[in-house]
Amino acid sequence: xxxxxxxxxxxxxxxxxxxGVAVAMGLQRAGEDVVLIGEPRRFAAVEGVSARVLEAxxxxxxxxxxxxxxxxxxxxxxxxxxxxxxxTESLVDRRRFDLAALEDARNAGVRVMSARIVSCTSxxxxxxxxxxxxxxxxxxxxxxxxxARGRAAPSTGQARVRGAETVSLLQYWQGPAGAARSxxxxxxDGWAWMAALADGRRYLQITLDVxxxxxxxxxxxxxxxxxxxxxxxxxxxxxxxxxPIGEPHARTSTPVLQEAVVGDNWIRVGDAAMAVDPLSGNGxxxxxxxALQAPAVVATLLHEPAAATLAQRFHRExxxxxxxxxxxxxxxxxxQESQWPGHPFWRTRRGWPDAEPIHAETSPDKVHIAxxxxxxxxxxxxxEVVVTPDNPLxxxxxxxxxxxxxxRALQARASQQTTAEDALRAELAGDAARAGQLAAWIRSQxxxx
Numbered sequence: 001x002x003x004x005x006x007x008x009x010x011x012x013x014x015x016x017x018x019x020g021v022a023v024a025m026g027l028q029r030a031g032e033d034v035v036l037i038g039e040p041r042r043f044a045a046v047e048g049v050s051a052r053v054l055e056a057x058x059x060x061x062x063x064x065x066x067x068x069x070x071x072x073x074x075x076x077x078x079x080x081x082x083x084x085x086x087x088t089e090s091l092v093d094r095r096r097f098d099l100a101a102l103e104d105a106r107n108a109g110v111r112v113m114s115a116r117i118v119s120c121t122s123x124x125x126x127x128x129x130x131x132x133x134x135x136x137x138x139x140x141x142x143x144x145x146x147x148a149r150g151r152a153a154p155s156t157g158q159a160r161v162r163g164a165e166t167v168s169l170l171q172y173w174q175g176p177a178g179a180a181r182s183x184x185x186x187x188x189d190g191w192a193w194m195a196a197l198a199d200g201r202r203y204l205q206i207t208l209d210v211x212x213x214x215x216x217x218x219x220x221x222x223x224x225x226x227x228x229x230x231x232x233x234x235x236x237x238x239x240x241x242x243x244p245i246g247e248p249h250a251r252t253s254t255p256v257l258q259e260a261v262v263g264d265n266w267i268r269v270g271d272a273a274m275a276v277d278p279l280s281g282n283g284x285x286x287x288x289x290x291a292l293q294a295p296a297v298v299a300t301l302l303h304e305p306a307a308a309t310l311a312q313r314f315h316r317e318x319x320x321x322x323x324x325x326x327x328x329x330x331x332x333x334x335x336q337e338s339q340w341p342g343h344p345f346w347r348t349r350r351g352w353p354d355a356e357p358i359h360a361e362t363s364p365d366k367v368h369i370a371x372x373x374x375x376x377x378x379x380x381x382x383x384e385v386v387v388t389p390d391n392p393l394x395x396x397x398x399x400x401x402x403x404x405x406x407x408r409a410l411q412a413r414a415s416q417q418t419t420a421e422d423a424l425r426a427e428l429a430g431d432a433a434r435a436g437q438l439a440a441w442i443r444s445q446x447x448x449x
Contacts (some may be wrong), residue, residue: 012142013128017041018062019270019287020148021101025061026295027107030378035140036105037113037131038149040098043249044172046195046203047097048075048089048182055287060292061108065100068092070198075179078234080186080337091195097284098112102166104182120145120154122266127388144302145266146294151251153272155258163255163327164348165210166277170249171225173202185234188340189213191279192229194238202238204229207253207278209345221248235444253277255330255353257323264301264308264317269294271425274323280330287320287428289322293375300380311380314373326354360389362446369396369404388445398441401428410448420448 013024016038024036049069055064072088106112115133122128127142147153175196178340189209197203206228208215215412216224225248229235255276261268270287293315300311334349341347372385372394384404385394395403406427413423420442424435 009126009141009143010111010185011144011146011302012037012122012127012140013146013148014129015040015148015150015153015272016102016105016112016114017098017148017150017270017287018057018065018101019104019150019272019282019291021062021237021290022060022291023146023148023269023294023298024105024110026104026292028108028110029061030295030299032299035111035113035142036102037115037117037129037140038102038116039116041095043170044201044203044246045094045170046091046197046201047094047282047284048091048195049284050087050089053282053288054090056288056292057284060288062101062104064103064107065097068096068100070180073182075181076183076234078183078185079333080339081250089182091182091197093197093201094283117149124264126265143265144298147268147272147299148270148291150271151256151275153268159259160255161255161259161323161353163352164275166207166253166255167210167213167215168205168207168251168253168278169221170203170205170242170251171222171224171226171229172246173204173239173242173244175200175202175238175240183234183238185232186337186339187232189343189345191418192232192235193278194229194235196238200242202242204235204238204247205278206232209348210254213359215250221250255280255323255327256319261319262297262301262312264305267298267301267315268319273319274278274326276326278324278328279327279333286322286326290319293318296375296378296380299378304379307380310373310382312381314375317373317393324353324356325358328356328358332358352363355386362388364447365405366447367447369407372396386447388447398438401434401438406442407447410442 010033011027013020013036016036024034027034069090069092071088074085075087075089077084102112115131118130118132120127120129127145129140131138177200180198184193190206192206195203210368257274258268261273269291273290297311297315300307336446337346367388369384371382373380374383374396386403386407387394406424409423409427410420420439421435424438425432428435
């Protein structure tokens, strides 16, 4: 294994949200010298996540940040005129979460700098990051940059895929204490999400089409938001006894995929690489989805330059795959709303990004073995994987067992008149129990005739 030059400059992570923290902690655990630079978010926000996201955060080392989440609470969804209360989510104040995540990074040994990033000048030889900290400017040199500043990351002049131009208006209200809860409701020109924390803070957001929203001047935005929320049935319990605090915050929610997401000495993660609208996935889940495997890409680029092309391909393909998967989830949810088919908001989102299904039908003739980049012991290497319509990047392992050799054995069994269990038992050193479990799983995936 290659060893990094002891005189090397640090890896600098720009942006201290969940994506930046996840990459920084992963690199620190791998023995890299890491500096994490960022500032707390400037506006109040609340986010809801599933139990799956909480488990991913726990596995990634977000111990203090996890303490910021409320217990799971009901989420009421009114979509296409139908009310559903099947799901729950855990709400979190994003300011508290982000500050606690920085503490997790510090506890993991990451050097954290609370500073404003003024500029980053890059060349093949390295990077110069100019910072403002306490009113003073300073410059930090880096061998490698992780760009994790979200949608605020500079991208002027870079090729991007963009969906329908979308804006979300966020308004913070304060009311009496009560049970935590959240709700979603579609409306003629968009959709709204509302959340209440137990201490009485209310967070209301409405997502609209930029071209057709007819937004008022900034000074009238507060009254515009109040009127819109008062007209939404699901929002009324959140407004009861509450008043808005401060001014609304407008932010872009347009889906964006950066075509260039990795180079020899830089990488983009989280919203800086690809961002979807709030209907397709929440920010924390999306950030983790693109960030958790980035340390292996960075380590390969730094220490195994002969595998640089493979590592870049790995990251680029996964970012693109994530973007289109999230986008198609949103598309299908938009398609379920049929009350206002002619309105520009719904019309432009029902068919984007394409007509490809989220889940493609799998049959034995559509399953094959191919060589793809995978993560192995903190590096990107190439190995055989099983490629299916639903998993175009391939499936490498299942419970620690490589699947390509098993599939090859199963494909050969037809001429040998052996059962799937017998074929797998031969591959697994006679482990009948594991052979039976794997055979059942492979049948459930539609790989066998």
